Amino acid sequence: MKKKIISLCLVVMIPTMTVIASEKVNYSLDEAVNEILSNDSSIQSSEDEIELSNAARNYLDEFTDELEELQEVQQEYNEKSKLWSAEYSAYAAIYEYLKAEESLQLQEENLEITKKELDIVGVKYDEGLASEQDLIQAEMSVSNAEFALQSSEQRLNQMKYQLNQQLDNELNTTININDIGEISRLSASEYDAEDVAYDMTLEHESLIYYRFVMDTYEEIIEESEDLSGAGSYSGQIDSLETQITALQAEIDELIANGAEQTIIDEKEVEKQYLMDQKSQLESQASSDRRNAEEDLQEYYEQEKEKAQADLFDQMDKIELAAYGYADQIELAHLQLDMLEENIETQQQLYDMQEVRYNEGLITATDLEKSRTNLLDAKLDLVNAEMDYALLLKEFELFKEGLLK
Numbered sequence: 307m308k309k310k311i312i313s314l315c316l317v318v319m320i321p322t323m324t325v326i327a328s329e330k331v332n333y334s335l336d337e338a339v340n341e342i343l344s345n346d347s348s349i350q351s352s353e354d355e356i357e358l359s360n361a362a363r364n365y366l367d368e369f370t371d372e373l374e375e376l377q378e379v380q381q382e383y384n385e386k387s388k389l390w391s392a393e394y395s396a397y398a399a400i401y402e403y404l405k406a407e408e409s410l411q412l413q414e415e416n417l418e419i420t421k422k423e424l425d426i427v428g429v430k431y432d433e434g435l436a437s438e439q440d441l442i443q444a445e446m447s448v449s450n451a452e453f454a455l456q457s458s459e460q461r462l463n464q465m466k467y468q469l470n471q472q473l474d475n476e477l478n479t480t481i482n483i484n485d486i487g488e489i490s491r492l493s494a495s496e497y498d499a500e501d502v503a504y505d506m507t508l509e510h511e512s513l514i515y516y517r518f519v520m521d522t523y524e525e526i527i528e529e530s531e532d533l534s535g536a537g538s539y540s541g542q543i544d545s546l547e548t549q550i551t552a553l554q555a556e557i558d559e560l561i562a563n564g565a566e567q568t569i570i571d572e573k574e575v576e577k578q579y580l581m582d583q584k585s586q587l588e589s590q591a592s593s594d595r596r597n598a599e600e601d602l603q604e605y606y607e608q609e610k611e612k613a614q615a616d617l618f619d620q621m622d623k624i625e626l627a628a629y630g631y632a633d634q635i636e637l638a639h640l641q642l643d644m645l646e647e648n649i650e651t652q653q654q655l656y657d658m659q660e661v662r663y664n665e666g667l668i669t670a671t672d673l674e675k676s677r678t679n680l681l682d683a684k685l686d687l688v689n690a691e692m693d694y695a696l697l698l699k700e701f702e703l704f705k706e707g708l709l710k
Contacts, residue, residue, distance in 0.1 A: 347615045347616075347619060355608065356601075356604050356605045356608050357605075358601055358602070358605050359597060359598070359601045360538075361537060361538075361594040361595075361597050361598040361601065362597070362598040362601035362602050362605065364537040364538045364594075364598065365530075365533050365535070365537060365595075365598050365602065368529070368533065368534075368535075369526050369529070372522050372525060372526055373522075375522070376515075376518065376519060376522055379514065379515050379518045380515050383511060383512060383514060383515050383707075386511065386707060387512075387707070387708060387709075390703045390706060390707065390708035391708065391710075393703065394699065394700055394703055394708070396472070397696055397699045398696055399465075399468065399469055399472060400469070400483060401692040401693075401695055401696045402465055402692075403462075403465040403466065403469050403481065403483070404483060404486070404692055405688060405689055405692045406458070406461050406462040406465045407462060408688040408692075409458050409461070409462075409685060409688060410455070410458040410459060410462050412681060412684050412685060412688065413451070413454050413455040413458040413681075414455060416451050416454070416455075416677070416681050417448070417451040417452060417454075417455050419677060420444075420447045420448045420450075420451040420674075420677070421448055421451075423444055423447065423670070423673065423674075423677075424444040424445060424447070424448050426664070427440050427441050427443075427444040427670055428441065428444075435666060436670070439669075439670075440669060440670040441670075443669070443670040443671050443674065444670050444674075447670070447674045447677075466478075466479075466480075466481060469481060489691055489694060489695045489698075491639060491642075491694075492635060492698065492701075497631060497632050497635045497636075497701065498632065499628050499629040499631075499632035499633075502628040502631070502632065502705070503624065503625040503628035503629065506624045506625075506627075506628055506704075506705065507621045507624055507625060510624050510705075510707060510709070511706070511707030512620060512624070512707060512709045513617065513620055513621065513624070516613060516616050516617035516620055517617065519610075519613040519616075520610055520613045520614060520617065523606045523607075523609050523610040523613060524610060526602070526606045527602075527603050527606045527607060527610070530598075530599050530602035530603045530606065531599060531603065532599070533595050533598060533599050533602075535595075536587070536588065536591035536595075537591055537594050537595060537598065538594070539587045539588075539590060539591040539594070540591075542587055543584055543587050543588060543591065546580050546581075546583055546584040546587070547584065549580050550577055550580050550581055550584065553573060553576060553577040553580065554577060556573060557570060557573045557574065557577065560573065620709075623709060624709065627704060627709060627710075628704075631697075631700075631701045631704060634697055635697065635698075635701065638690070638693070638694045638697060641690050642687070642690055642691065642694060645683065645686050645687040645690055646687065648683045648686075648687075649680070649683045649684060649687055652676070652679050652680040652683045653680055655676055655679070655680075656673075656676045656677055656679075656680045659672060659673050659676040660673060660676075
């Protein structure tokens with residue numbers, strides 16, 4: 307989603323009617339290309355990227371829980387996304403099967419019509435009112451319709467086999483899909499691109515991970531302000547502490563047993579040497595810790611900025627999808643209207659051609675062409691209706707959280 311959206315709103319003096327004029331921006335070809343490149347995060351220079359120092363890496367274990375939780379959040383969305391994708395694929399398979407069923411039914415009806423036409427032509431031929439060419443054409447029409455029906459049956463069988471496999475049935479199991487109901491069209495307000503984009507860029511599930519990344523990095527930055535421990539020096543310091551404690555116990559025992567002072571002094575010198583080593587390591591650890599605090603804060607500030615850029619990129623994708631779905635749904639409505647009108651027109655034309663054929667004004671070829679046009683119009687509408695139903699399901703899944 308763009309970081310700044312400018313639009314002009316003109317309220318027309320008609321109740322509840324608002325006209326929105328989109329901003330118009332002019333670019334030269336080179337300007338447009340350069341602007342696109344400057345906004346492309348995938349080609350941003352990595353020269354200034356911060357890398358963690360060894361000192362900082364020694365403290366990463368302190369943030370293991372936060373980083374593991376990031377992976378869990380991402381995995382959770384990935385699992386949901388897989389489920390949504392599988393659900394979409396299931397609906398797609400079912401609608402393809404329904405298309406094949408409807409197509410078969412239309413081909414069966416078409417065959418019946420061609421047979422009736424053949425009967426009529428046969429009677430007219432016997433009466434001397436139709437030519438042998440008309441009879442041959444009518445017979446060919448029946449053959450073509452029978453072949454088309456067989457092709458539809460074969461396609462339906464293939465769809466049935468595939469669907470039965472997905473349903474874990476025997477391949478030849480007869481499938482009845484019930485409760486399909488009428489495919490209702492969405493109202494304009496239900497797929498309004500601007501409204502959907504606004505809502506989805508606030509609550510789309512794919513954004514949860516990116517926002518969680520930013521929150522996690524902010525938490526790490528805060529925790530990095532006051533690190534604890536000695537980092538890579540912990541083992542050495544602990545070892546020296548153990549040796550110092552042991553030496554002190556030995557000195558105490560020597561004193562208690564009245565040992566010579568020279569022996570005690572030697573042990574004290576040895577202890578002091580270890581203490582100096584320990585102090586030196588603690589000083590170095592303190593310096594490294596301060597450097598690690600600075601490095602970690604700078605590094606995760608950078609990572610947070612990257613996460614924010616990724617968030618904006620994802621919001622752009624969601625916005626683009628919202629507008630894409632709005633265009634697809636709007637176009638589907640226009641297509642359905644056109645195809646419904648086309649069927650009415652083709653039906654009227656076929657009825658007229660049938661009358662004209664009975665009156666001997668056209669040939670059987672002309673009548674077949676009109677009937678084929680009507681059949682094609684019906685098939686086109688069936689396909690468009692099923693495609694629209696699948697589009698609505700995809701749009702619904704998009705609003706639930708799927709982003710294809």
